[in-house]
Amino acid sequence: MPPLSRRRFLGATLAAAGAAAVVSVAGCATGAPAPRDLPARRPLAIPPLAPSTRDAAGRRVVELVAAPGISTFLPGLATPTWGYGGLPFGGPTVRARRGEDVLLRVTNRLPETTTTHWHGATLPARADGGPHQPIAPGATWEASWRVDQPAATLWYHPHPHGATERHVHRGLTGLFLVDDDVPAGLPERYGVDDVPLVLTDRAFAPDGAFDEQHRNAVGLLGDTVLVNGTVAPYLEVTTTRLRLRVLNASPARSYRLALDDEGPLTLVGTDGGLLPAPRAVDGVVLTPGERAEIVVELRPGARRVLRSVGHDLGAVNGVAGAAGADDAFDLLELRPADGLEPAPAVPARLSREAPLDEAAAARTRRFVLSNNRINGHAMDTARVDEVVPVAATEIWEFTNRHTLPHNIHVHDARLQVLEPGVAAAGRAWKDTVAVPPGTTVRALVRVGPHTDPEVPYMLHCHLLRHEDDGMMLQFLVVAPGQRPATTIAAAPGHDHG
Numbered sequence: 001m002p003p004l005s006r007r008r009f010l011g012a013t014l015a016a017a018g019a020a021a022v023v024s025v026a027g028c029a030t031g032a033p034a035p036r037d038l039p040a041r042r043p044l045a046i047p048p049l050a051p052s053t054r055d056a057a058g059r060r061v062v063e064l065v066a067a068p069g070i071s072t073f074l075p076g077l078a079t080p081t082w083g084y085g086g087l088p089f090g091g092p093t094v095r096a097r098r099g100e101d102v103l104l105r106v107t108n109r110l111p112e113t114t115t116t117h118w119h120g121a122t123l124p125a126r127a128d129g130g131p132h133q134p135i136a137p138g139a140t141w142e143a144s145w146r147v148d149q150p151a152a153t154l155w156y157h158p159h160p161h162g163a164t165e166r167h168v169h170r171g172l173t174g175l176f177l178v179d180d181d182v183p184a185g186l187p188e189r190y191g192v193d194d195v196p197l198v199l200t201d202r203a204f205a206p207d208g209a210f211d212e213q214h215r216n217a218v219g220l221l222g223d224t225v226l227v228n229g230t231v232a233p234y235l236e237v238t239t240t241r242l243r244l245r246v247l248n249a250s251p252a253r254s255y256r257l258a259l260d261d262e263g264p265l266t267l268v269g270t271d272g273g274l275l276p277a278p279r280a281v282d283g284v285v286l287t288p289g290e291r292a293e294i295v296v297e298l299r300p301g302a303r304r305v306l307r308s309v310g311h312d313l314g315a316v317n318g319v320a321g322a323a324g325a326d327d328a329f330d331l332l333e334l335r336p337a338d339g340l341e342p343a344p345a346v347p348a349r350l351s352r353e354a355p356l357d358e359a360a361a362a363r364t365r366r367f368v369l370s371n372n373r374i375n376g377h378a379m380d381t382a383r384v385d386e387v388v389p390v391a392a393t394e395i396w397e398f399t400n401r402h403t404l405p406h407n408i409h410v411h412d413a414r415l416q417v418l419e420p421g422v423a424a425a426g427r428a429w430k431d432t433v434a435v436p437p438g439t440t441v442r443a444l445v446r447v448g449p450h451t452d453p454e455v456p457y458m459l460h461c462h463l464l465r466h467e468d469d470g471m472m473l474q475f476l477v478v479a480p481g482q483r484p485a486t487t488i489a490a491a492p493g494h495d496h497g
Contacts, residue, residue, distance in 0.1 A: 091174025272429025314436025
């Protein structure tokens with residue numbers, strides 16, 4: 001195997017449920033501590049569902065408080081962390097249904113200004129939670145919109161300009177699941193046969209604190225992988241099929257999901273929702289911010305292990321190692337019971353959404369990625385970089401002229417990558433796409449239906465160090481006849497020149 005110390009797991013349980021399970025990874029070029037001895041495996045903890053109420057207008061109301069906490073990852077060491085919703089690290093899973101109005105209320109009990117971005121959501125720019133919606137210490141911010149997108153696995157995290165990596169790294173991450181009324185025929189009992197896995201990684205200072213100093217060119221790469229749950233996680237499985245919703249919430253590390261016996265995985269969904277039809281795959285690569293829904297078939301009593309294995313990011317000069325692509329390690333041991341509840345076969349058809357039409361693309365926009373810049377510019381929160389007509393289908397081309405891997409996340413957009421040999425009817429829905437060095441990725445993009453001639457959305461690299469370094473631009477979405485602003489009211493923070 002690539003660098004790994006006997007597949008050893010590292011750490012101890014967190015101070016509260018829904019925190020993180022830990023996996024030891026050796027060989028990371030971060031100056032991180034050497035792997036440590038581990039306690040016995042423990043059950044995977046499931047992030048709790050966020051409580052919600054209904055207000056007088058019938059909106060689903062979810063209250064989230066971002067606050068400091070203390071977690072115990074390593075035996076005998078306390079780690080200062082940040083969390084949402086009463087968790088010291090991570091956050092509860094928000095769940096909403098297509099067609100309902102939601103009100104998300106976020107209170108900041110942290111010692112500095114933050115934001116909360118609803119990654120993958122189709123929503124008004126003023127509710128997006130990007131750098132233009134700061135939440136000062138002690139303040140409460142509200143985001144309200146009507147959920148109008150198909151069932152999908154989304155997530156939420158901070159997005160303060162210049163400080164996103166640090167805020168996410170301290171633990172501010174949670175899932176946001178969207179349901180709809182279209183039956184998918186997939187496992188759907190949350191925490192039973194429909195299980196979330198939030199993957200991230202950390203390195204630790206001698207006193208137990210997260211190491212926030214040792215960055216490489218890609219970002220903060222830890223020697224310890226965290227999975228929502230507990231230390232050395234295992235999951236007791238009671239059904240013949242298990243649906244795993246996997247989020248890469250790492251600041252820089254990429255993963256390639258595979259089974260230890262090299263058996264097939266059934267890919268049923270990506271960032272933007274379900275695939276048109278299931279795909280049998282031998283692995284799934286997730287760069288930071290990407291999600292995948294996979295179904296694993298199990299036999300009574302036959303244990304299997306979900307792993308991350310070495311993979312190709314198209315990087316040169318050893319840079320792949322800086323993104324974790326050379327590492328291999330176990331993520332989760334699956335322990336089926338001796339008697340399993342039968343589960344229906346995965347349907348041959350999943351999503352019934354019509355694909356975006358390449359022939360209807362009104363224009364092509366080109367974005368060149370190089371030296372942690374987009375089109376040669378660093379982020380300026382006052383500058384309008386692009387103006388996009390609402391509901392128009394366009395082709396956006398992302399060209400990586402850097403030796404580093406990058407990926408691109410487009411706020412408010414659902415997009416489909418144009419891949420050779422993939423018919424329109426088979427395209428996946430995405431909001432975050434990998435762009436390897438020396439390549440161009442072409443995607444059909446549609447934003448809307450919300451418009452705002454004054455408040456922008458973001459387009460940026462989701463390797464969080466790159467985002468903080470200024471690898472981000474912003475665009476306005478306008479309706480016919482709307483006159484877009486020429487400058488944007490600057491948010492608190494700093495710009496990159």
